[in-house]
Amino acid sequence: xxxxxxxxxxxxxxxxxxxxxxxxxxxxxxxxxxxxxxxxxxxxxxxxxxxxxxxxxxxxxxxxxxxxxxxxxxxxxxxxxxxxxxxxxxxxxxxxxxxxxxxxxxxxxxxxxxxxxxxxxxxxxxxxxxxxxxxxxxxxxxxxxxxxxxxxxxxxxxxxxxxxxxxxxxxxxxxxxxxxxxxxxxxxxxxxxxxxxxxxxxxxxxxxxxxxxxxxxxxxxxxxxxxxxxx
Numbered sequence: 250x251x252x253x254x255x256x257x258x259x260x261x262x263x264x265x266x267x268x269x270x271x272x273x274x275x276x277x278x279x280x281x282x283x284x285x286x287x288x289x290x291x292x293x294x295x296x297x298x299x300x301x302x303x304x305x306x307x308x309x310x311x312x313x314x315x316x317x318x319x320x321x322x323x324x325x326x327x328x329x330x331x332x333x334x335x336x337x338x339x340x341x342x343x344x345x346x347x348x349x350x351x352x353x354x355x356x357x358x359x360x361x362x363x364x365x366x367x368x369x370x371x372x373x374x375x376x377x378x379x380x381x382x383x384x385x386x387x388x389x390x391x392x393x394x395x396x397x398x399x400x401x402x403x404x405x406x407x408x409x410x411x412x413x414x415x416x417x418x419x420x421x422x423x424x425x426x427x428x429x430x431x432x433x434x435x436x437x438x439x440x441x442x443x444x445x446x447x448x449x450x451x452x453x454x455x456x457x458x459x460x461x462x463x464x465x466x467x468x469x470x471x472x473x474x475x476x477x478x479x480x
Contacts (some may be wrong), residue, residue, distance in 0.1 A: 267327035267459035323378035339420035354413025360406035434462030
């Protein structure tokens with residue numbers, strides 16, 4: 250495979266890999282079909298008094314990559330690849346709007362990295378707490394994940410990643426059916442993330458919509474872009 254074809258293949262495959270990995274992440278959170286079909290409208294976190302003892306009891310029994318937070322954390326560069334791909338398509342007709350939307354996605358991805366980094370550190374660190382110190386670990390975990398202060402700030406700013414993707418999806422809107430499908434799927438998928446943050450079944454569906462939208466967005470402006478790049 251020539252370097253040019255290799256770059257083209259990577260540019261086409263990397264953005265699609267993001268929603269595929271997100272589907273895996275949220276599927277790993279769900280333990281049964283019944284849990285997937287429980288479409289709650291409000292997130293109710295698992296009490297720390299259940300989370301912390303379970304992590305301590307299973308310390309060393311699960312490889313690090315079995316934690317879905319770690320997979321999501323390692324997949325963060327794919328957000329940037331996706332943002333750049335959408336910017337390359339959107340800038341052909343709406344350069345300013347595409348640039349602003351891409352910037353919002355990139356900024357949000359920085360804070361999303363902080364959020365996933367915190368959850369990864371929380372879960373891995375708690376697994377190594379001595380069982381006799383479980384009460385202190387529970388109190389610490391409850392305080393660190395309470396919806397206020399730095400945790401709330403990081404969570405709120407992390408949502409900008411999906412605000413940016415939604416804006417980039419809107420930039421793709423054109424008159425032809427394929428571009429409208431791509432735009433609608435990306436916007437709808439991002440909206441599900443924003444509306445149902447931390448609800449894994451809703452976000453799994455949002456990931457599938459992102460996958461459909463990103464797959465459909467490839468041909469939206471590719472012929473014209475390919476000609477321009479060739480020149």
